[in-house]
Amino acid sequence: MFPIRRNRRLRTNEAIRSLVRETVITPNDFLVPLFVVEGKGIKDEIPSMPNYFRYSLDLLENEVKELWSLGLKSVLLFVKVPDNLKDNKGTEALNPNGLMQRAVKTVKKACPDMLVMTDVALDPYSAYGHDGIIKNGQIINDDTIEVLAEMSVSHAQAGANFVAPSDMMDGRILTIREALEDENFINTGIMSYSAKYASAFYGPFRDALDSAPVDIQDIPKDKKTYQMDYSNRFEAIKETEMDIDEGADIVMIKPGISYLDILREIKNEVDVPVAVYQVSGEYAMIKAAAEKGWLDHDQIMLETTTAFKRAGADIIASYFAKDIVKLIS
Numbered sequence: 001m002f003p004i005r006r007n008r009r010l011r012t013n014e015a016i017r018s019l020v021r022e023t024v025i026t027p028n029d030f031l032v033p034l035f036v037v038e039g040k041g042i043k044d045e046i047p048s049m050p051n052y053f054r055y056s057l058d059l060l061e062n063e064v065k066e067l068w069s070l071g072l073k074s075v076l077l078f079v080k081v082p083d084n085l086k087d088n089k090g091t092e093a094l095n096p097n098g099l100m101q102r103a104v105k106t107v108k109k110a111c112p113d114m115l116v117m118t119d120v121a122l123d124p125y126s127a128y129g130h131d132g133i134i135k136n137g138q139i140i141n142d143d144t145i146e147v148l149a150e151m152s153v154s155h156a157q158a159g160a161n162f163v164a165p166s167d168m169m170d171g172r173i174l175t176i177r178e179a180l181e182d183e184n185f186i187n188t189g190i191m192s193y194s195a196k197y198a199s200a201f202y203g204p205f206r207d208a209l210d211s212a213p214v215d216i217q218d219i220p221k222d223k224k225t226y227q228m229d230y231s232n233r234f235e236a237i238k239e240t241e242m243d244i245d246e247g248a249d250i251v252m253i254k255p256g257i258s259y260l261d262i263l264r265e266i267k268n269e270v271d272v273p274v275a276v277y278q279v280s281g282e283y284a285m286i287k288a289a290a291e292k293g294w295l296d297h298d299q300i301m302l303e304t305t306t307a308f309k310r311a312g313a314d315i316i317a318s319y320f321a322k323d324i325v326k327l328i329s
């Protein structure tokens with residue numbers, strides 16, 4: 001075929017490259033994770049996540065208004081729960097006036113059209129830093145999902161548009177869906193973390209929320225009995241298909257950059273939107289290398305997030321969302 005077909009013709013200059021570009025990221029692709037704390041006037045930088053902050057509710061208001069003005073229309077809320085409110089049953093998670101419930105209302109008041117998703121899992125509320133109730137050193141699946149269902153209803157009552165169960169207990173999507181239907185929250189969606197791997201990339205996040213598993217005898221030191229083994233691929237498809245059958249509206253793969261194969265495979269298999277989470281460790285890695293001057297921060301940010309979309313992500317949860325949108329618009 002050469003020289004009739006010279007592939008480099010389509011790369012000659014930026015005009016032709018942009019004309020034939022297959023994947024373009026836009027503000028519509030992003031879901032912005034936000035960390036919320038008690039208090040007033042708090043904008044607290046997370047040490048292992050440079051330029052990412054925990055906000056008290058008063059400052060959360062300004063932050064979501066800014067996101068909205070940048071064209072970012074969806075947020076995913078996480079709360080840092082004071083230690084004295086943590087126990088083994090997620091009691092505080094069900095408090096109608098809890099931090100999450102107030103955070104949802106705060107966002108909705110500041111930006112009524114902002115799509116609000118809430119993290120549903122016990123770890124921020126757990127005295128042991130686990131996503132489930134513990135008995136005799138075991139994470140008890142079926143008791144845990146009952147609490148997750150009540151928590152989901154509580155978030156829906158506060159005004160959440162979507163609940164996002166991130167725990168990886170079996171059967172929680174069906175239990176949550178049924179609870180929402182019973183309470184007539186028929187339009188409250190579920191974004192399921194359907195293929196969430198037991199990953200070392202979550203380290204900085206656990207600093208942000210102080211939610212790492214505690215080091216106490218008889219308490220599991222890691223989350224490997226519920227989050228997935230990173231060696232597995234077929235299991236991710238099984239988990240995701242089951243969550244869709246149970247009622248998930250959106251499915252999620254997590255982490256992102258080390259799991260692009262899983263993302264593409266799931267995108268090819270399923271007929272619901274697929275999200276990916278570029279997690280805290282991915283963010284921290286890029287920030288650290290950029291601080292040292294070893295990587296170009298903005299270029300890496302664009303390359304990684306474009307890779308997620310190219311691999312099949314319809315939605316990208318990323319701590320870079322605001323920076324990217326500023327860069328591309």
Ligand SMILES: NCC(=O)CCC(=O)O
Pocket residue numbers: 119166201202203204205206278279280281
């Ligand atoms: N449910 C959220 C996480 O487990 C961690 C996210 C992150 O590391 O950014």
Ligand SMILES: [Mg+2]
Pocket residue numbers: 168169170171194239242243
């Ligand atoms: Mg599952």
